[in-house]
Amino acid sequence: MFSEIFYVIRSRRDGQYIMARPMQATDSDGQPAPIPTYLLLFKEHFDALTYLNTHSPELADQFTVESMASNQLGSVLQRWDFTGIGVVQDPLLPQIDIMDTQNPNG
Template sequence: MFTEIYYLIRSRTDGKYLAARPNDDEKSYLLLFKEDFDAMSYLNAHAGDLANRLSVESISGGQISSVLQRWGFQGIGMVSDPLLPKIDFLERNKFSI
């Protein structure tokens, strides 16, 4: 996971990352995509009217831990199908970065 590149969606206005709260509680999970076109597909399918306010950026696997810690995310949400969407949620202590 350290050497792989992942893609995130980030707000151009306030710099916040796109996150999910799967159980409507306080825990939020940083959404990660394996390809940039998956992130763009997700934006077009689920936030087309906001696409001009969001951007896709890349991050190395080694940087994920610091982003999680800095922004207070509980873990990651790995998007495997951007159109449905299908997301696998992993808490920070359940995977190695």
């Protein structure tokens, strides 16, 4: 069976992946709720480079673009405790489709 290939951006300094973090919400008691984190995935290598060069050109050399097969995603999400994935549809805007893998219904 074939796997779809995605591209991720990873820090050369500490090995962490680039992620999306929505604004922090509060729970019913007014306390800060945990901030969900979403691993950013790109469909093409050049989209990841475009994202870096558009949104942080001064830091682009501190990151690397790596390929990742779709069958590797589950273990990466679990190991790094990501809430889900964000597939970047347009790296210039950016337009990102968020998918919650810990709570697919919510």
